[in-house]
Amino acid sequence: MNFFKNFIIILLFTLFFIISQSFAADNNKNLVEQAKEISEEIKSKQSTTEENINSEVGIDEEEEVPLNDPFAGNEGTSTFTNFVDSDSEEAEDEMSLYKYKLVGLISGNHESYISLVNASGEVITLSLFQYLGDIKLVDLRLTEAIFQKEDKTYMIIDFNNQIRESNEY
Numbered sequence: 001m002n003f004f005k006n007f008i009i010i011l012l013f014t015l016f017f018i019i020s021q022s023f024a025a026d027n028n029k030n031l032v033e034q035a036k037e038i039s040e041e042i043k044s045k046q047s048t049t050e051e052n053i054n055s056e057v058g059i060d061e062e063e064e065v066p067l068n069d070p071f072a073g074n075e076g077t078s079t080f081t082n083f084v085d086s087d088s089e090e091a092e093d094e095m096s097l098y099k100y101k102l103v104g105l106i107s108g109n110h111e112s113y114i115s116l117v118n119a120s121g122e123v124i125t126l127s128l129f130q131y132l133g134d135i136k137l138v139d140l141r142l143t144e145a146i147f148q149k150e151d152k153t154y155m156i157i158d159f160n161n162q163i164r165e166s167n168e169y
Contacts, residue, residue, distance in 0.1 A: 095133025097147060100124070102157045107140050114145045139169065 103123070104115035114137065116124045126137050135147040135155060144158040146169050156164045 097155055097157060097163060101161050102145055102159055105140060112140050
């Protein structure tokens, strides 16, 4: 009798387990189907919203973006504003200060550096008393670098790419 009692209990647990698994599988299928339905609803709402926006704005395709900056005027973004007479030595010299733009300045107690960039994007970093061609970097200020030429005159370049030549600084 004890054997039949245990057999019936095991049989009931087995049936209960099988039935619960079948309900869980059906429930998982329902969840997957519900998720698919929700995603389709969202996609349809998004497409109708995009169509409404495009019809209100009047854009059927993406608007083309201009290739140049409309706020720059006639200037290009990488043009240099310093020009030298075409017959002077400065225009022909590759290491002329007029061919570079001041882009960075770091000043410390023991070392100071500047970074210059040319029209092709090549960056040159100089420390104090290094030469750029025939001119030597002799001093830095908050917004400008001062170079000394061979004839003891000075060239001063600032971040606006303005170069001044003077007898003293």
